[in-house]
Amino acid sequence: GDRNDESTSSESQSSDFRVALLTSGPVSDAGWHGSAYEGIKLIEQTLDAKISHQQTNTPAEFDEVLRAYASSNYKLIFAHGFEYQDAAIRVGEQFPEVTIIVSSGGRFSDNVIPLIFELEEGSYMAGVVASRMTKTETIGMVGGVAIPPAEATFTGFEAGALSVNPDVEVLVSWIGSWDDVAMAKEAATTLIRRGADVLIHNTDAASFGVFQAVREARALGEEVWAMGMNRNQNDVAPEVILGSAIIRIPEAFLQLAILWTEGKMPSGEAYYAGGQSGAADYVVNPGLAGKYQPELMAEIDSVRLGIINGLISVPRIGFLERVGGSF
Amino acid sequence: MEKVSKKFGGKSALDDVGFTSFPGEVHSLVGENGAGKTTLMRVLSGLVVPDSANIRIRGEETTIATPMDARGAGVGMVHQNFLLIPAHTVLENLCLGNRFVGQGHVLPYGDVRQKLQELRDKTGLWVEEDRFVEDLSIGERQKVEILKLLLREPEILIFDEPTSVLAPQEVANLMSIFRRLALDGKTVIFITHKLNEVIEASDRITVLKQGKVVCRTIPEATDVQGLSKVMIGEDVGASLAKTQAPGSTVVRLTSTKAIGVHGEEKLVDVNLVVRRGEVVGIAGVEGNGQQELVEILSGLRRPDGGTVSLPRQIGFIPDDRGGKALIGSFNISENVALGLVGDSRFRWGPAMLWSKINQYVKDLIVRYGIRAESYQQKVDELSGGNQQKVVLARELKRSKDLLVARNPTQGLDVKASEFFYQQMMELLVDGSRSESTGPRAGVVLISSDLEEILSFADEIYVIYNGELLKVNKADVSREFIGRLMLTGRRTDVLSVKSDHCYD
């Protein structure tokens, strides 16, 4: 789509560069939504763009909000969540000059671009670490709401774990909410009682519940560990978090914004934020680095390399489908 | 009390009324329905704030703006529309606001029980104190309301139509209670429509009419006729249409049973036949199974045994006007319409013809002399008697085949009662019903008012512990029926013994 590129590049000359963000949850979650907000903040600072954010409450208003932004000159819109994909396609058709980025979306057209975070890569590495660390050969996952990105991380985690020790049992428990701390804590406690001694999560703020459960278990003298997810949570509970499987959402956003201003915005294809771009990774908690055997440290690096140059294939769910436009 | 005035909306319910009563007297307050009796007393007990009034109690000026002021001034009232909490036990209701109950401390159930015993011994007035009020019959509720007042031991006791649902013996009791209170130097204010009670019980009488005092007198100086003349402004007691010989059977109950919520037998093998053109009177102390009987007779309840055959068009006047017969937040028209939903004359397909209904109701309001601002006034705003008239107006119209009337004249003034009796008798006569020439109806009159039964019933039964006892024409007498009501025995205990003495 040259036409698209032209329009966008010409647009980027104009003084006011407007970037909008839609999230379906509070940006104060110190997690998925929060990092997206940091993302557009970053764009504001580095590209002095005019930014705006709206938290949507129901799929019923997606079209309305996207249209509202598009029609008031927001040329780059981050719709932070797959749930926006259908509305994005619809509105995208009405506003060809606008580019809509759909985080972990599954549909693309000329101006609707899925932003795929390959968090499963970091999770795979976390899985490796977990099954090396577990004494009980049982590890657990506490999930918020079962959506593809979350499930992807869990399949990645499980695959990583089994790749080094097929006998490890991987337990999972969904709490049906992203931020119900008490429920997350209870779920984690249950998993620990069932013998899991390394817990990873994929929730938002509810993750504090998981860490708290681990803290209390340790207080009772049990040898239990937690792992962070989405963002680097190592400092959230430094004494119990071995490391975090991370994606660098803000950086990814900035990357896209820069591409956009340079008129190099990918058109009619997805944008991948994964191992190659360093956007997905596993970060060891320096405070607990001592707990890692040297050979494990080495193993982590080799796994990372293997993933990047495709020697290790991390299971991925979700596939992309083109809608409208022409190749 | 002087210069008491109260307007509701535009209409004035009390217009510069002056009312004086002394310690140690029983003072009767009488007047037609809607005259303002209840309102006047609600003013005195702080439930209605008057537009103007100056009230002096024991000499000193008192402003009564709230019920608390009234209690402070030693005023207490038995309310025409009971102020009881159905979900609470009798005991709890009695403790509430009782001056023996220390604020916030442990409930002195013990003391109150004891007090209750004393009262029972003194007055014979009693209700099982651990029962829930919602399980009580109207008669029993009335007694609770009275006990509540007596326990509070106020200086000024107001009784608003306490006798309309009490049995003769209980009424007699109450009168002696009044006497005793008066002797203790209390002031008793007694509102009733039963003028003979007025004459026999009171020291002084005040008559209200249309919110004005029309007469102050003493019983010696007047009589029932005289009083009603002042009240109504015309003579009453006009002779009633004599009924013809009874016709075909409209109702037949054969060995009908009813089981109460707690599995207790409410009706035991009741047999009853009602024929067109006759009034069957059922006397009884409240709480002997009347509730179940009327619900079965009016087709609201299936019997738990035996067979029942009922006609189609039944009118039913329940005893609990506020709870069962009227919707307080609805206006008169809507309340009458409750009885017209099925009536093809007021329906067009599924639609209700409100204009037609309202017209019809306006007409009823005039014919039944209901004192109301308009057919759109909420029934909650009507006086007790006028509320009752609304019920009568609706149900009499329905009684093409049968009328089941439960204490129908409770709260009605003399004139209104007369009018009701006329209407009731007309039901019995061929084709005389105003717009319909249907077959004549039968009437079942369940009442705790023995007079009513004796003067209108062709057949008389007494209901006792759920049994229906027939009274033969031969031994119809106040004493006999009275005994039957209380003991269920046809011959009294003594004579039975003496019989036995012979052999």
Added chain:
Amino acid sequence: MTNRDSWIALAVSLSALLLTALLTAAALALGGYSPLVVLQSLLEGSFGSLDIFFGVTLVRAIPLVVIGLAVTVAFKSGVWNIGAEGQFYAGSMAGVWVGLSVGDYPSFFSVPLVFLSAAAAGAIWALLPALMKIRLGVGEVVTTILMNFVAIHLVSYVVRWPLQESRGVFPNTDLIDESVRLPIIIPGTGLHLGFVVAVICVVGLSIFFNNTGMGFQLRAMGGSKEATRVSGRARIPMLLIVTFLLSGSLAGLAGGIEITGRTFALYEGMSPGWGYTAIAVALLADLNFIAVLVTGIFFGALEGGAGAMQREAGIPAAWVSGIEALVLLSVLASDRILRRLLRSKKKYDVKERELDV
């Protein structure tokens, strides 16, 4: 109450109104936002232009009005249906299911079919609480609340298993066919046929309740079950069933309308608590059907304006619900003022509704 009291109350109301307004302003100023800008964006985001009014305010009002009607029907008849939320979801599930399977039929046939099935599903969802009330005497307040949660989790099952989109990846259904989507009645705005449906419901219901025998009996039941049984000779269980079914089917219909009019597919979290907001809509309208249309639009405007507040005035979402609350409170305050001013006479100790949960 005396006139004196009512004037005191009037004063209280006025000061409360002022206070809430000041509070809002102060809070905003403290947060470093200009109250005026916020107010402006709130108004422009809801009434700014015809397009906005039709495309935002009215469109958002549709579900609130229809569900508000559902609540009104129930409350008027003395049934405390707190379960509109769940009935709405039941309706959307059935609606999307039928909508997906009737794609190739003509609209005049398929759309009504979707509405019918949605309404039916809502009714069925209300039936269990109805039966539990009538057969077992279990109050509806708690059962309907519980049914809400069940429905929400059922949706999350339906969109992941039976009705999941054909790619089998995302937790939502496929989009329904163009032919099953509601036409836009005012081109350029998003205002779809659903609004007409809502208005028809408003009119129909107020006629039904005010002019038909059954409607009258339902109102009577709302006034006093016992009197309706004894003097109205009405079969209360039957009336209760009718109420639950009618209320439930309206809430369900709202689900069908949202599916065919706005989202075109079933997602989780379709209703941000509309079932509860609708209670406020209905009560603010004093359980008057026509008024529900107005209060529904008011809430629609509030939510639309709230969105604009975030976009235009940069108010964080967290502020929005707070401000919505303050607006609601000031409406309550002024509502009392109007009552005082318009009141002719005061009636004494009258119970308006009986709550038996």
Added chain:
Amino acid sequence: MFESFSIVLFLEAAIRLAVPLAVVALGESITERSGVLNIGIEGSIIAGALCGALAAMEWSSILLGMVFGAIGGGLVAMVFAIFVLGLNSDQIITGTATTLAGLGFTGVIYQARFGTTGSVITLPVLKSLEVPFLRDIPILGPIFFQQSITVYFVYFLVPALWYFLFKTSWGLELRSVGEDPAVAEEAGIRVLFVRFLAILFGGLSAGLAGAHLALDSGTFIENMSGGRGFIAIAVVVLGRWNPVPIVGAAMFFGAASALQFLLQSSGSNLPFPFFLMLPYVLTLIALSGWFGRTKAPGSLALPWPPKSG
């Protein structure tokens, strides 16, 4: 299924989950006994959580956290009371509004204090206290007497409330106001004052429960009340406005939720939404077995004095 999982641990979990519900429900039951339906307690819970968290952080004291949590909840309830009692506004609308306000402004304050994108706050955490001898009772000991302070508070509250409601004349007056304010007023009771106290108590309890949520999970986050207000209202009805059954109902609900996690982690392949439904479905089933009418306070949710027209 239980083999790897002791019944004791299960019941422990049930109690943990039940406690906040029980506290909220007990408070709300008193409010409702006075004829006021406060669906705004959700707002009180979240306010309690925030105030509790802030206080506990400030003075790093569990106790102060609890106290200020209660106060926070009380304040929100006061707003509710001003409108419902002062202006005689509709209770349900006002409740909706105070819920919104609570959820909204706690978010605002949290963000103002900890930044727009939030940050992790770590609080002193509720320790479980052991009752010396009782703890050693087989089975029951660890379940009931090795719990957080809030649990013991409930143990105290239940008999206290029961005695208050049914044995003191304050209790009688409260119940009478709730059944029929007209009767109560005639008996010389200050209806609005009684309702004010009842609302206040409900707010304080909800606030306390909120503080418990925060201090038990050692952090505060937006919306952490997670709809417990509504569940609590259901619990009150389930418990028929009586302290003992209310705690029973809360326990039942807690047990159902605990069971839910137990089953999920036992690796059954039933779709997880059905696990999440479990507590509600079980409660519905329990209700169906719950014969006899539940009777609400006669004047619940009705305005006083009655509105005109």
